[in-house]
Amino acid sequence: MQSWFDLTGKTALVTGGGGVLGSAMAQALADHGARVVLLGRTREKLERAAQRIQARGGQTRWIQGDVTDAQSFRxxxxxxxxxxxxxxxxxTILPEAMTGPGRSLxxxxxxxMREVMDVNWMGTVIPSLLVARQFVARGGGVIINVASMSSFRPVTRNVAYSASKAALLNFTQWLAVHMAQHYSPGIRVNAIAPGFFLTEINRSLLVEPESGQLTARGQAIIAHTPMGRFGEPEELGGATVFLASDAARFITGIVIPVDGGHLAFSGV
Structure with a gap:
């Protein structure tokens, strides 16, 4: 069974590969033998992520590209x-697309709001459709989308982000069925839904920058996460490798929450 998780000989393309979560998922794939290509807009982030992977013996390189621009991605x-x-x-998350103190509906x-939808929604659609052409020609391939807790229920204040992640989950399920029925059952499309992790795009919403104490929003999240903490980025690795590997060869159209129990908790 251990060989099911061996990704040797596979090339994995990770968009947003310079980010906290994307680079952690890339690291897990590289640890299991995949050749990893990191794609993103910011050269410095990509270089740092690639250096970390290489320091652990992984095969990786990076390339700049824009997932919202089909020609750039092509x-x-x-x-x-x-x-x-x-x-x-x-x-992405943009404060201007959120309600809150000083910003009403x-x-x-x-x-x-358009930019958030463009990055989170079309930034998944464009790479998926372009890479899927290869998968169709080959008769197999794996797409793993990054959903969110807000794919299931909207998160307060975060209207554009919640809508974009709900659309992404729907697209994951639709594309999984379409690929299996019209092209090849060897093309699998699934998603991972992270719970609450501290990243560069949400840290200021969850932690006070000066004191390091949780904001009221951060406290509410912890109170509704049965494990009582934020996730560690590397904790996305297991689900990533599983969905990418032959261990999940009869799995398509699902979403795996990695959330410390948040989705299961009713609040009482």
Whole structure:
């Protein structure tokens, strides 16, 4: 059974590969033998993530690209070559697309809301459709999308992010069925739904920058997470490797919460 989790000979493309969660998922794939390509907009983040993976003996390289721009992504894909595993980890949260102190519902930035939808929704659709052309020609491949707790229920204040992640989960299920029925049952599409992890895009919402204490929002999250803590990025690795590997060869169209029990907890 151990051989089921061996990804040697596979190339994994991880979008958002310079981010906290994307790089952790990439690390897990590299630890299990995959050649990992990190794709993102920011060179410095990509370089740091690649160096960490290489320091642990992993095979990796990085390439700059924009998941919201089909031509940019197509050019990046041409330089990468064959891809066997696609992890769509690119995502964003923008304060201007959230309600909260000093910003009512009627003061939301429509431009920011469009950008969140573009990155989180179309930034998954575009890579999926372009890489899937390879999968169809080969008769197999794996897509792993990064959903969210807000894919199931909207998170207060975060209207654009919640809507984008709900759309992403629906797309995961739709594409899984479509690929299996119309192209090949060897093309699998699944998702991982992280609970609450501290990342560069949400830290200021959950932790006071000066004191390091939890904000009221951070306290509410911990109170509704039965394990009583935020997730550690590397804790996404097990689900990532599982879905990418032959251990999940009869699994498609599902979402795995990695959330410390948050989704199961009713609050009482």
């Amino acid at each position: 050019q990046a894909l041409e330089s990468i070559g064959d891809v066997h595993i696609l992890v769509n980890a690119a995502g 009627f003061e939301l930035s429509l431009e920011a």
